[in-house]
Amino acid sequence: xxxxxxxxxxxxxxxxxxxxxxxxxxxxxLGFTETQAEQICGSVSKIRGGNATKxxxxxxxxxxxxxxxxxxxxxxxxxxxxxxxVKESLLQQRxxxxxxxxxxxxxxQRVVAxxxxxxxxxxxxxxxxxxxxxxxxxxxxxxxTDILRESPAVVLENMSQLEYKFQxxxxxxGVKQAEMLKSRLFRFTLDEVRCRHCFLERRxxxxxxxxxxxxxxxxxxxxxxxxxxxxxxxxxVAMASAEEYDVFKKLxxxxxxxxxxxMDSIDTD
Amino acid sequence: EKWAATRAKYPPTTLALRHFDSTYSTQLGKLWxxxxxxxxxxxxxxxxxxxxxxxxxxxxxxxxxxxxxxxDTDTEAxxxxxxESEFVAERESDCVSVQNAxxxxxxxxxxxxxxxxxxxxxxxxxxxxxxxxxxxxxxLLSYYLMDAASVLPCLALNVEDGHNVLDLCAAPGGKxxxxxxxxxxxxxxxxxxxxxRTMRLKRVLRSYIPKDLLTDEKLRITSFDGTxxxxxxxxxxxxxxxxxxxxxxxxxxxxxDNNIFNKSRVxxxxxxxxxxxxxLLAGILAxxxxxxxxxxxxxxxxxxxxxxxxxxxxxxxxxxxIQLQVVDLRPLTHMFRKTFHFAPDLPxxxxxxxxxxxxxxxxxxxxxxxxx
Ligand SMILES: C[S@@+](CC[C@H](N)C(=O)[O-])C[C@H]1O[C@@H](n2cnc3c(N)ncnc32)[C@H](O)[C@@H]1O
Numbered sequence: 074x075x076x077x078x079x080x081x082x083x084x085x086x087x088x089x090x091x092x093x094x095x096x097x098x099x100x101x102x103l104g105f106t107e108t109q110a111e112q113i114c115g116s117v118s119k120i121r122g123g124n125a126t127k128x129x130x131x132x133x134x135x136x137x138x139x140x141x142x143x144x145x146x147x148x149x150x151x152x153x154x155x156x157x158x159v160k161e162s163l164l165q166q167r168x169x170x171x172x173x174x175x176x177x178x179x180x181x182q183r184v185v186a187x188x189x190x191x192x193x194x195x196x197x198x199x200x201x202x203x204x205x206x207x208x209x210x211x212x213x214x215x216x217x218t219d220i221l222r223e224s225p226a227v228v229l230e231n232m233s234q235l236e237y238k239f240q241x242x243x244x245x246x247g248v249k250q251a252e253m254l255k256s257r258l259f260r261f262t263l264d265e266v267r268c269r270h271c272f273l274e275r276r277x278x279x280x281x282x283x284x285x286x287x288x289x290x291x292x293x294x295x296x297x298x299x300x301x302x303x304x305x306x307x308x309x310v311a312m313a314s315a316e317e318y319d320v321f322k323k324l325x326x327x328x329x330x331x332x333x334x335x336m337d338s339i340d341t342d
Numbered sequence: 343e344k345w346a347a348t349r350a351k352y353p354p355t356t357l358a359l360r361h362f363d364s365t366y367s368t369q370l371g372k373l374w375x376x377x378x379x380x381x382x383x384x385x386x387x388x389x390x391x392x393x394x395x396x397x398x399x400x401x402x403x404x405x406x407x408x409x410x411x412x413x414d415t416d417t418e419a420x421x422x423x424x425x426e427s428e429f430v431a432e433r434e435s436d437c438v439s440v441q442n443a444x445x446x447x448x449x450x451x452x453x454x455x456x457x458x459x460x461x462x463x464x465x466x467x468x469x470x471x472x473x474x475x476x477x478x479x480x481x482l483l484s485y486y487l488m489d490a491a492s493v494l495p496c497l498a499l500n501v502e503d504g505h506n507v508l509d510l511c512a513a514p515g516g517k518x519x520x521x522x523x524x525x526x527x528x529x530x531x532x533x534x535x536x537x538x539r540t541m542r543l544k545r546v547l548r549s550y551i552p553k554d555l556l557t558d559e560k561l562r563i564t565s566f567d568g569t570x571x572x573x574x575x576x577x578x579x580x581x582x583x584x585x586x587x588x589x590x591x592x593x594x595x596x597x598x599d600n601n602i603f604n605k606s607r608v609x610x611x612x613x614x615x616x617x618x619x620x621x622l623l624a625g626i627l628a629x630x631x632x633x634x635x636x637x638x639x640x641x642x643x644x645x646x647x648x649x650x651x652x653x654x655x656x657x658x659x660x661x662x663x664i665q666l667q668v669v670d671l672r673p674l675t676h677m678f679r680k681t682f683h684f685a686p687d688l689p690x691x692x693x694x695x696x697x698x699x700x701x702x703x704x705x706x707x708x709x710x711x712x713x714x
Contacts, residue, residue: 275382276375277363313376320467320698324383327469 095129103133105143112147120154131161136185139168140178145186153189163195170196174203175218188225202228202235210239212250224259238263246270247282248295256295268325269298272311272318354601358594361603362642369644373685373695377642377704380696381595388490388702389472390516391460392550393523397476397484399462406470408462411490411681412455412497456501456524461493463681467699483549488516491682491694491702495583495638496520498674498709504528505580510568510625513539515546517585522551531579533564533571540565569620572627580633584625586618588639588646591704592696615645615653622654626664629712634669637691638707647706648690655710669709 095117100110117129136146149156159167171181171191184191206212206220206227220227227235242248242258253259258266273279273293280288293310301310307318367374388411391399462485464470475483496517501507503526512518513534521527532547534540544563547556555561566574568584589611594603602611618639625635637654639646651668658664671692675684683700685693691708 272379275379277367277378278375311375313379316467317376317379317698320469321379321383323469324698328384 099130100133103137103143105147109143109147113150116150116154117157120157128160129157132157132159132164135161135164135168139185140182141186149186149189153193155193156189159192164192166196167192167194167199170199171221174199174221175214176222180222184222184225191225191228194228199228202232205232205235209236210243210250212254216250216254219254220259223254223257227259230259234263235259238266241267241270242295245281246279246295247286247288247292252295256299258295258299261299264326264329266299267329268322269306269311271325272313272321273298276311276313278311353598354603354605355595355598357605358589358591358601358603362591362595366642370642370685370695376697377695380698380701381592381704383698383701384469385489385592385696386463386469386701387472387487388493389462389475389485390488390493390520390523391462391485392475392483392519393458393460393525394550394552394555395478395482395484396480397478399460399484403462403472407465407468409465410460411463411678412459412461412493415677415680455497456526458525459493459497459520459523461490461520463490463702466681477549480552481549482552486516486519486546486550489640489702489705491705492516492640493520494674494678494682494694494705495585495636495707498671498707499581499583499634499636501526501581506578507531508571508579508582508625508628509533510571510582510584510621510628511535511586512583513543515543517583518543519546519550521583522555527560528580529560529562531562531564533566533568535565535567537565569617569624571624576627577630579629582625582629582633582635583638584622584635585638586621586646586650588614588618588641589643591641591643615650618646618650619653619657622650623657626654626658626666626710626712627662631712631714633712635710635712636707637710638705640704641706642685642693642695642704647693648688648708651690651708651710663714665713667711667713669711671707671709 095114097107097110097114100113101107105113113129113133133146136149141149156164168181168185171184176184203217203221206217207214212220238258239253241263242253248256270279278290279292280290282288282292297310298306303318304315307313307315311318362378366377370377389403389408391410462472472485472487475485475487477483497520499507499521501521501524505527506529507521507527508531509518509521510533512532513536515532518530518532521530532543534543540563547563589602594601598604601607602614622635622637625637629635637651641647655666655668658666668690675682675692681700682694682702683697685695691706693707694703694705696703
């Protein structure tokens with residue numbers, strides 16, 4: 074890393090003239106090529122509202138310090154321009170927090186590059202998600218780190234959805250935490266999980282274990298249900314046709330929608 | 343506490359599923375998972391159009407891709423049937439049993455389907471629902487929602503002009519309505535042992551059929567025990583529909599109310615094949631020589647389907663000296679294979695099996711002709 078990079082960074086905070094800070098020249102100093110620098114200036118100027126341009130230089134610098142190269146930064150900018158609204162001090166705090174949660178060098182950079190949205194999440198919210206995973210779902214500290222690494226999107230998921238997803242898999246499918254991790258459960262939406270499970274269940278190929286954890290058939294592993302493409306799931310796991318599953322998805326969507334409507338009408342009664 | 347003690351540990355729907363899992367996985371083999379998921383998911387309906395209503399086919403249904411499945415048949419079927427219809431007359435007279443004719447040597451007899459029966463369905467894989475029918479200006483409803491596969495037994499019965507027809511187990515009346523759409527009936531006897539269900543049947547008929555067709559000269563509605571029909575009236579009907587009570591697989595899997603898998607109804611359920619055989623035999627006796635009988639159920643269960651037919655054929659021969667011929671329904675299944683999934687290789691009769699993309703049935707049917 075170039076120590077010189079610290080300087081423009083600090084100046085951004087003090088200065089009230091952000092436009093002059095974010096320049097092709099200063100970007101080239103950070104290591105961007107001419108074209109990349111132009112692209113960045115263009116993108117940043119298109120970000121609407123807030124003070125993106127004001128934080129742009131400091132954000133870019135922080136990302137460089139983290140160790141991302143120019144092209145990853147460029148991709149990140151396209152994926153999640155919101156990162157440029159985040160103040161430098163908060164950004165640093167959030168990165169430090171992720172380190173504290175066990176994301177070591179390498180993993181940390183991969184997570185940020187893969188899911189930059191994680192830098193828009195306040196430390197407090199992240200703490201709540203971690204607490205929820207540890208206390209309500211009884212994941213170990215190491216497992217929580219693994220979840221953050223494999224499925225960082227959990228941090229922005231609706232908490233009650235997250236809770237329902239966990240409970241669904243734990244109670245209805247009878248799957249334990251270690252297996253949830255292996256299957257990268259948290260990468261899938263609740264509906265995807267439910268739909269694949271219900272399809273198997275209605276075909277007679279999945280059973281909820283009884284109190285002793287026993288079933289009369291051998292359930293397929295969660296990993297083999299989730300960690301495969303839909304096509305593979307349908308033909309190799311459910312041994313059905315794509316047509317059947319397509320119709321089934323439509324039917325389930327309607328079933329769930331109508332269940333929810335019914336619940337809503339009970340609530341308002 | 344008393345309540346807790348008498349409450350069943352497993353609801354009837356669960357018992358039904360277990361029972362089906364053990365029997366159908368062997369009877370249907372690889373087909374079972376696909377039928378199972380269809381049975382446990384929302385079924386499809388057909389809209390049997392009421393020719394007596396003043397209202398036209400609701401236009402928006404056609405715009406949405408609905409079609410009359412009876413006319414929308416497999417395109418290969420028609421030319422083949424016409425070509426071969428000449429052979430058929432010969433073959434029919436000297437062939438008593440067509441049970442084991444193999445597919446290559448099979449010469450398809452002509453199908454004389456009533457032009458007047460029309461039933462709309464949404465295309466394969468389309469899960470759109472029909473709206474409830476509205477009354478027209480004369481108060482008649484323009485269509486009746488039913489399992490489209492239930493129309494097949496009525497078509498297979500092949501009613502011709504002036505025929506005397508008996509519908510032995512008729513309530514709530516979906517198939518009766520389909521039979522009445524043919525406009526061909528001479529006289530129709532409608533029966534159902536259950537008085538309350540017969541009342542419902544009467545209400546259905548009043549909502550669909552003009553009064554002048556419901557007169558005593560054209561129609562009789564009774565509530566007899568169908569098994570006793572032979573003692574009242576024998577050898578009179580050209581066509582007899584025997585749509586028996588059965589385990590109603592779909593209902594048994596989805597509704598705990600009035601479920602035949604309820605612990606308290608074990609005896610009744612065990613006696614079903616016996617009752618079904620008696621009903622079919624009564625239907626056979628009620629038909630005239632040369633007359634045709636159609637047996638149907640809405641279960642996949644062998645012991646309620648072809649076993650009953652075999653048993654009844656034997657009893658008719660042994661106890662009443664009646665010779666029966668099993669009528670091949672393959673032309674019919676061939677014609678409608680675009681709309682329904684049929685079970686392959688049944689020893690006797692034909693069966694519509696549920697499939698998610700065409701979630702109709704189950705409907706089993708077997709047609710018999712009285713030779714003597
Ligand atoms: C499958 S349902 C008939 C459905 C009807 N054909 C339709 O399409 O709407 C069977 C009927 O058989 C009647 N049933 C039961 N036992 C009977 C008996 N011994 N004689 C006549 N009908 C009987 C039941 O009341 C029931 O309505």
